[in-house]
Amino acid sequence: MIPVALTIAGSDSGGGAGIQADLKTFSALGVFGTSVLTAVTAQNTRGVTAVETLPPAIVAAQIDAVLGDFTVGGIKIGMVSSEPVIRTIAERLRAHGRRAVVDPVMIATSGDRLIDADALEALREELLPLADVLTPNLPEAALLLGTEPAASEEAMLEQGERLLALGPRAVLMKGGHREGPDSVDLLVSNSSLLRLAFPRVETTNDHGTGCTLAAAIAAGLAKGLDLESAVREARLYLQAALAAGAAWRLGSGRGPVHHFHALWPKAGQDVS
Incomplete structure (x- = not known):
């Protein structure tokens, strides 16, 4: 059977992040990609200039259309910029008995904020408990917790455990925003801790890295990998x-x- 994954996210007119990056990732990893569009953005390599959130009803209809027809093995949730859309996604996932890889896309690589202020609590309440794994970078983890970004691995672990208490089955704390020769990620769950360290790549071409990683994890899950293996393979990709x-x-x-x-x-x- 062909593995199928679903991305629920916003578009990126520049093609480097969002739905476009997710579908490219699925295809590159041998997974058939389906999609639910939550918002349309006008953006490029320099930043985001406009965001138009889609009505919750059309978001719900897309989810039902995909999950009512395809055997979806992995779901990734990316940019969800409004409270009504977040609550709609959560309601439809519960109705279909599904969980997801949740990438809390709140701040673009350019620094542009991509989520409404009133949506943050809905994200905590509705989507974190539906996460097989939550994949925040350090600024996103800090925003979710109302604190400062972690400056050490010890602080990353502490914040990961605090996020774990909000309902996800696991939290992948991504350390790409820290300094040092290696980029260190921590996969935190109630039963284990996985440390992944890779040499830092010196590049300015890092737009869409969070989207790509979360989509790759969902692709791994769609292919039947366990979570630790899916995270490890996604990070290598x-x-x-x-x-x-x-x-x-x-x-x-x-x-x-x-x-x-x-x-x-x-x-x-x-x-x-």
């Missing part, structure tokens, strides 16, 4: 995508990673 795309010249800001690094010729030429 992202590491290779970052390294392969480091020399790209796409746009004039923070470019995307190379989702199809295993299929395309090596990067290096100017493709702007």
